[in-house]
């Protein structure tokens with residue numbers, strides 16, 4: 001189930017999961033324009049599944065910009081899924097280990113589960129015979145900007161069903 005996000009000027013901005021849309025609505029960042037399908041039942045409320053939401057604040061789509069790298073940012077970029085095995089990740093791994101000159105950069109950091117991180121240690125993926133599931137890069141684009149809007153809405157995450165990585 002996907003939700004269309006309209007910018008504050010009513011122009012279509014992006015398509016996100018309904019979970020992400022609900023987070024924005026619950027955080028007061030957007031309002032529901034149209035609902036569709038089965039309601040979502042939470043501990044305190046029953047909410048309609050939004051099919052279209054309208055952002056309250058205008059987002060200026062960014063084409064190129066530099067985002068400061070952070071552990072949280074890397075985990076969010078990689079949807080908290082290990083870059084090597086795909087399992088839930090709570091740590092960040094330097095693809096080229098820091099001890100061997102690896103940088104703290106978007107290109108050299110991936111979300112990593114504790115197990116892979118411990119096993120990998122100071123090795124490179126090729127030394128381990130491992131392959132990254134994707135090529136790490138600086139996050140860009142509108143969906144990332146929408147994700148950033150969700151930051152103060154973390155208290156709602158327990159209310160919502162988990163989603164698979166978009």
Ligand SMILES: [Zn+2]
Pocket residue numbers: 082083084085086087112113114115116117
């Ligand atoms: Zn892993």
